[in-house]
Amino acid sequence: MSKTIIPFGPQHPVLPEPLHLKLTVEDEVVTEVIPALGFVHRGLEKLSEIRDFHQMVQVVERVCGICSVIHAMCYCHGIEEMMGIEVPPRAKFLRVIWSELHRMQSHLLWLGLFADSFGFEALFMQFWKIREKVMDISESTTGNRVIVSVNVVGGVRRDLNSEQISWILTLLKEIEQEISALKKTLLTDYTVTKRTVGKGVLTKHQAYGIGTVGPVLRGSGVVQDTRTLGYAAFNELNFEPVVESDGDCYARTKVRFRETLQSIDLIRQAMSKIPNGEINVKVKGKPQGEVVSRVEQPRGELLYYIKADGNKNLDRLRIRTPTFANIPAILTMLPGMYLSDVPVIVLSIDPCISCTER
């Protein structure tokens, strides 16, 4: 047969990150996929042996630039749980606000890149144009656009004043309008649906069985959102996990699109309910014990395993990122698809390789 072997990545314009897939293609139909990782592997879990547990906050933020707040939050939750620190309620709400802002920018980024993966450049530009507004919010409230670095063990580093809150609310309104204007194209346009509907289908059973998380899992009809555990201030907010049942790229797009709007809603709720008070507490002592901490990243459930034995350095830090759980899904979805669908399907899990390899 006419077998073609393609090295897909690590440098490839469709993949912003160095993931390598050895694709075997026959007449543009993918028959075999073997991934190769290790192009971003830094070994930062190991850094916990030479950095103390406070400094590790900044290190874990740099596991992934797109969801840095949430990494730091997950880590801080773990340490706080281990040390029995009660975070002030205002800090909890601020964490929700920043994490949801991050989810928004991450989803907007993804929606843009996804549009780009099927060659819709204009749509990509529109999503990224909107995203810049979210980035502005980040920069003005925290001092940095991407790695906002607001979390510390025991609370947050920055506060929001009422002026900022009202400014954010007006910006959010604009963002909501602009996103809604793109809804029709993203979800109903003929050429777009032609490229997404029915591509990379994961049934509910498959998605659950191979351990996918986040929008991939919810796109296949499984109701699972770690935020319902009620960490930070999520237990005081009103929301339902976004679920779609088709399990294809289109369903995942829909989940992420709806979650973007949901994040706007959550930020509004958090801003209306935010109590006054301290934003952090003083941390005394050293962590000891073993804890598993979980939060919901834009890409899905993030899990930190932290083991400490009373030193300022942690004994073991283990990070299970959502993409790590979703990569087996690529291997399940790709065979049988056309080569032109490969970028679409690979992006549909929203791969974050720097998360995966740490």
Next chain:
Amino acid sequence: MSMSMQILLVVLGVVAGPLIGGLIGGLDRIITARFQSRVGPPVLQPFYDVNKLLAKEYTVVNAWQAFCAYSYLAASMISVALFFLQSDMLVIYFVQAVGAIFLVVGALSSTSPYSQIGAHRELLQMLAYEPLLVLVIIGIYIETGSFKISAVYSWDKPLLLKLPFLFVVLGYALTIKLRKSPFDLSTSHHAHQELVKGVTTDYSGPLLGLIEIAHWYDVVLFLCFCSLFWATNIAGMIILISITYFLEILIDNVSARMTWRWMLGNVWAIGLTLSLVNLIWLYQQ
């Protein structure tokens, strides 16, 4: 036509072709940028690009690439020159096909799968638009009774009135040839696609510059074909081309890239049906 007149026309075609093509490319990029609410590059950007490419280091994957790039350019040049000589449309069509074939052959000469797959998609694109182009030419022939462009220019009614569907069919061919979405399968002007740059992946430096110039000739040639549909006066021609090109940019910006299976099915089904309808209508008269 006198000999000196002919030579003048050929020179005009060969010189003006890339100038117009580059300028159109620049306008295209500006309008595209505006559609995406960006500022976009200066209008002379394509010329800067090509100038720079021509001055870059000469690197090749395979020396045969050079042969193919030059032949592509030569064929495109000749086809535009033939058009300005008001020659036979079918001959022009065959000559421009030579260019496309050399582009493919050059891409096939590299072992990179991206270039190879790009070449095959280019072939599939040719498979899609070439029959349509022939049918458009046949339609013009049936209306004017000649394959020669000079006959079209001496025809007193705009062809668009008699060949509206065939103009749409030509639009399909134009979209494919301009490498616009949804048909930018084999290579595109921006790199975000699964095939990196498809057919042009392994061309670099001066050879890529030549290919870009050849592409301008192709664009000019196809727009000239469009202009035949309102050949009665110059203003009509320019308006028709402008509207057509604007629509092309619009379509590029409002659609995703499709797959070649969809392209073959869609272009053949709709294109052939439209041409059949138009041709039968012409036969009836």
Next chain:
Amino acid sequence: MKEETIPVTKETVIGETAKIKIEGYRFVTMTCVELDENQVDVIYHFDENLQLKHFRLTVSKDTLIPSISVVYQSAFLVENEIQDLFGIHFDNLFIDYRRTLYLGGETIAAPFCKFTVKRTDKSAPAAVQAET
């Protein structure tokens, strides 16, 4: 850990995993922790409806641990990772990268084993030779 943790042995791990799969649990991940020069803890994390459950397998480093990728295929990735980072081996992997998932040829043997291997010399960036 506040969640339920079940100790398992090398012999029972597959069986227990299969059992928990039937109960509707989903594989989350595995964690390997080095205890001392010889011993490691391999912790398996499972989840059902956001309820976690852990297995703890304490084995010596030279043990050939049976791979649970026969039960949960997606476990192959994390097992390969542990192979890379801790130098321990899994048996019967779905895709066995043979300790090349993350590490190139010249990187230190088992970077996460702090008891046996000290920090590497970073002064000379080794030239990367692709062929192994």
Next chain:
Amino acid sequence: MFTFTSNILKNFLSQRATRRYPFETRSPFDGARGMLLNHIEKCNLCSICAVKCPSQCITVDRKASTWECDPFACVYCGICVDACPESALYQKPEYRQVAEKREMISLKGEIKKKVKKETDNGIESE
């Protein structure tokens, strides 16, 4: 099929979203975390910053009384600024200028003595 037409036509007719950097610069947000500087005259060379820095890019040599920072390794987190007991460290809202060569900030300070000195001229090329 052409659902996006109205959006792009709107874009075509309305204002561009582009900020024409570097021809028009936007003033940075207050509190933006930019380049790290040291009012060396306030600095006590206590080396708390060097200990706290997650990136370990600050070196304080109390014997030679120097405060050194590798700006290319700094991650702009601002932990050192928060930790500085003398408020000598601060972050300008602008980011550091691009460079063609490696740089190293090396400042000569004195312990518990205040010397009038320009703050910004301590940049030396390595």
Next chain:
Amino acid sequence: MEKLTFILIVLPFLSAIFCYITPYRKIRSSIVMATAFLLIMSSLMLIRITPFSFSPITVLGADIHHIVLILDFLILFLIFYFGIKHHHLLIIIFAILQIVLLGYLEYFMIKEQTVSPIFYCDSLSLIMILIISIVGSIICIQSIPYMKNHEEHLGLRISREPRFFGVMLLFLGAMNGLVLSNDLLFLYFFFEITTLCSFLLIGHDNTERTIRNAVRALWMNSLGGALFIIALVILNSQIGALDMQKIIHTPKAGLWFLPIALLCFAAFTKSAQFPFQSWLLGAMVAPTPVSALLHSSTMVKIGVYLVLRLGPAIQGTFLTHCVAIFGAFTFLAAAALAVGQSNGKKVLAYSTISNLGLIFACAGINSSAAITAGILLIIFHAITKALLFLCVGVIEQHIESRDIEDMRGLYSKMPVTALITVIGVITMIMPPFGLLLGKWMAIEAASRNIIVIIVLALGSALTVMYWARWAGILMSDPFAGKFKTEKQPILTWVSLVSLCLGATLLSMISPWLYSWMIIPIFNEKYLQSYIVTRGILENPSGSFAVIPLSILALIGFFVSVLAVRKALRARVVPPYLSGVQLSEPGTFLGPMNQPVKAEAKNYYLSSIFGEQRLTIWVNLVAMVLITMLIGGAL
């Protein structure tokens, strides 16, 4: 005149006998070369005396009619024998049918009327003779080194070469006879010889597979023979003479078209049109010179020759439309099937069928422009296809594969052959070469026929597809540095280069070819279609500037060659492989740190153009079209 025709027809028969009996290779080679030389010379000398006609009474002292009759029965009984030997019922039936009908025709119907002239030579015959004698001779010359190599490769103890060259030369004589015959019985006789030669040559290697394919070819061609003889019987009863010229010029009436339709049908079988394509595909198991000679450049042209000959008789009828549609359909379908093939010889075979279809379409359109197109296509197809077949033969002996995929990067192994092959492909699909000139004429001629034109438009795009990808991969990586010219016998070079020059240079003089050779064919039924001025073929509706385009193409070619010389000095970078390429060309570092060879195979689109998928539908449509053709004639 007598001598020339003697050399062209009888001499090959005699040489064949000598070849068959001589055990020495050197003598045999000399005989072949001498015959080839004589054939080429006499065919060229024939140009001066065309047109002519003559009727010999005796040949080598015997009555020519008797010889032909006896030999005719001999051949039919031979076919009958082969049918029995290989237990093939259809062959037996067709052979018996032919024997009975021939006997009936000879002894009951023809009553002492002799056809006059027996041999008639006009420009059409002349063109055919030139193709047969020159291209055929070149192929025979090439087969001398080829067969030597072939037999060494097979390790035969007893050489089968005498038989091979005997049949090859016999075939050349028969072909010459066929195109010169005006008496249809003679034509039928030569027709049957070619059938037999084809059978013997396909089965040459004497393996189970070759014999199976040879038998298939035999029954399909016997069907053609049977149809032919039925047509003769009907014709004889209608006009009482089996005279080609008379048939053409007789006014039509009644069931007139039935025999013509049957002759067309016979022509389709001989030209391996759908649904009889399988014998030609099977014939590809034969040694490559056989494929080149019989199955692309000469024997399969009998069909189109016949239809072109009969053209004036059916002008303006429903029958001619049917032939046009049938031909166009074959053109498209065979091109589509060729896209799905990776076997080089099969691609060539389908391409042959496809081109023959195009010529049939031209014959069916039956205007003077179309006839011109058809004849140009016959000439250039014969040359180019012979060249390509010989190239594939040489390549096959070198790399031991005929799969296109295995020819990837052939330039690094055998640069000259690869270049010649690419030139061959270029002459197939690019202006200003003859085949494209023919196609241009065909499309312009067909432009008033809406079904034909759409089919032709689709088909020509498909044609480009399968040729371009073949040419492309021959020149694939690695290309850096200089390569040594590969070693080949001198006779191989002579034949390849002469065919290559023939294909390119003849294209350049095609306008004059047209005015010297094709214009004389036109008579009162056809108006002259093109006028030639300064190397430009022109008519009121179109023009093809052969010479100016050739000059431009030459300039372009030389500029490109200079560019290659410059590029050879340029820095060579590895092809783009996403940045993971290794120093070994074409490999990348794959998963598990393993070097992986990046491969890219051609698209054969077997899901769309696969043989299994398409053949049945294509055959079905073809049968419907043939039924329409026969039905229309009734």
Next chain:
Amino acid sequence: MFKKLIRNSRMKSPWLLHFDCGSCNGCDIEVLACLTPVYDVERFGIINVGNPMHADLFLVTGTVNSRNSMVLRNLYEQMPNPKIVVAIGSCGLSGGIFREAYNVVGGVDKIIPVDVYVPGCPAKPEAIIDGVVTGLQKYDRIVN
């Protein structure tokens, strides 16, 4: 005059190749953000070609580790001269916060010559534009 034209063209048409050499994505998305409407580097004629064969400008983000250093060198060698390398972000400059991690070789300049360093964690789009502009000035000096 011709030379000036080429010089001018070179300055106005830097095509970029972006390679994520193990960064945390922070700098990558800022590089991508440069291409989007708000920053729109196409104003300077910059397009992301995604192919080393076509590129003039090589933007590298992230730390170099043992596996991707080969890729980095390959890509650099595939680019035709003249070319400019811009290292972006703390990680690209020195390895940043990950300097001491076991699988980190260090900054980009350990493998290929770097022309411009753009500091930041992550570098802002404005800084990246500055880096490109500085790079072009250097490019101009090198070539002419």
